[in-house]
Amino acid sequence: MPELPDVEVFRKYLDSTSLHQKIQSVQVKNKKVLKHVSPQKLEEELTGRKLQFTTRHGKLMFSHLDDQCWLLFHFGMTGYLKYFKHTEEDSVHDRVVLNFANGYHLAFICQRMLGEVDLVKDREKYIKERGWGPDALEVSYKAFVELFRGRRGSIKSALMNQKIIAGIGNIYSDEILFQSRVYPQTEVKQMDEQGIKKLFQELKKVLNKAVEFQVNPDKFPDSYLLPRRGRDGLCPRCNNQLQRLKITGRTAYFCPHCQT
DNA sequence: AGTACCACCTGACGGC
DNA sequence: TGCCGTCAGGTGGTAC
Numbered sequence: 001m002p003e004l005p006d007v008e009v010f011r012k013y014l015d016s017t018s019l020h021q022k023i024q025s026v027q028v029k030n031k032k033v034l035k036h037v038s039p040q041k042l043e044e045e046l047t048g049r050k051l052q053f054t055t056r057h058g059k060l061m062f063s064h065l066d067d068q069c070w071l072l073f074h075f076g077m078t079g080y081l082k083y084f085k086h087t088e089e090d091s092v093h094d095r096v097v098l099n100f101a102n103g104y105h106l107a108f109i110c111q112r113m114l115g116e117v118d119l120v121k122d123r124e125k126y127i128k129e130r131g132w133g134p135d136a137l138e139v140s141y142k143a144f145v146e147l148f149r150g151r152r153g154s155i156k157s158a159l160m161n162q163k164i165i166a167g168i169g170n171i172y173s174d175e176i177l178f179q180s181r182v183y184p185q186t187e188v189k190q191m192d193e194q195g196i197k198k199l200f201q202e203l204k205k206v207l208n209k210a211v212e213f214q215v216n217p218d219k220f221p222d223s224y225l226l227p228r229r230g231r232d233g234l235c236p237r238c239n240n241q242l243q244r245l246k247i248t249g250r251t252a253y254f255c256p257h258c259q260t
Numbered sequence: 261a262g263t264a265c266c267a268c269c270t271g272a273c274g275g276c
Numbered sequence: 277t278g279c280c281g282t283c284a285g286g287t288g289g290t291a292c
Contacts (some may be wrong), residue, residue, distance in 0.1 A: 001285050077286050112269045114286060153262050171285045
């Protein structure tokens with residue numbers, strides 16, 4: 001379930017469980033999640049080392065080993081982390097497992113294997129080479145305005161485009177657009193200054209709240225679209241039936257009455 | 261610059 | 277019960 005808020009929760013989870021512990025061994029259970037590093041190389045680089053701290057950029061997570069090396073996690077559609085003691089707590093979908101000297105394990109679990117584990121030398125350079133825009137929770141209002149200036153296409157596509165702004169996916173773009181009362185297929189160039197400002201404010205609010213609630217939909221306010229997203233969902237504001245629309249290959253849910 | 265379409269993958273669900 | 281199409285919170289390549 002990984003968009004920015006999910007990854008931020010994973011980051012805190014890793015930091016609260018797995019830092020400063022000696023990695024005794026590494027098991028690569030399925031090497032399909034290693035796109036640019038061999039299992040041997042990964043094991044070699046990690047064994048005997050410790051994770052020092054963790055940062056996030058959009059949906060990418062970097063755990064610091066030393067000045068020359070970061071462990072990268074990208075969670076795809078179905079990835080998450082699990083820290084556990086007993087092997088029977090592990091998931092059948094574990095793909096990479098770090099075994100710590102204290103007897104605990106940290107597993108990268110990823111059912112569909114669209115996620116990725118990698119080693120990165122230079123974090124900033126990596127983000128730049130991948131072409132990712134600024135992190136959605138870091139970007140200033142001024143920079144945000146510039147990101148969208150002169151763009152064509154729909155506002156939802158732009159929000160989901162990691163090369164423009166990093167961290168927002170299908171679910172949270174729907175929520176941000178709902179809170180901003182913007183119809184998802186609105187052309188970027190049709191948005192006026194007020195509209196962009198509202199979008200910026202709601203974007204920050206929605207992402208921060210989601211992190212605060214640990215992405216648990218049960219804790220989200222009643223005014224949120226997210227828990228009602230899906231078949232037969234009703235708008236939390238006007239109680240009309242939500243509608244769906246395909247935008248850049250993804251299903252957008254929205255309220256035709258509230259979002260214009 | 262955008263978008264449509266396919267590919268990478270697994271699994272759940274509904275219809276027949 | 278089984279088979280089949282469709283869908284799922286991501287991203288990259290390629291062709292228009």
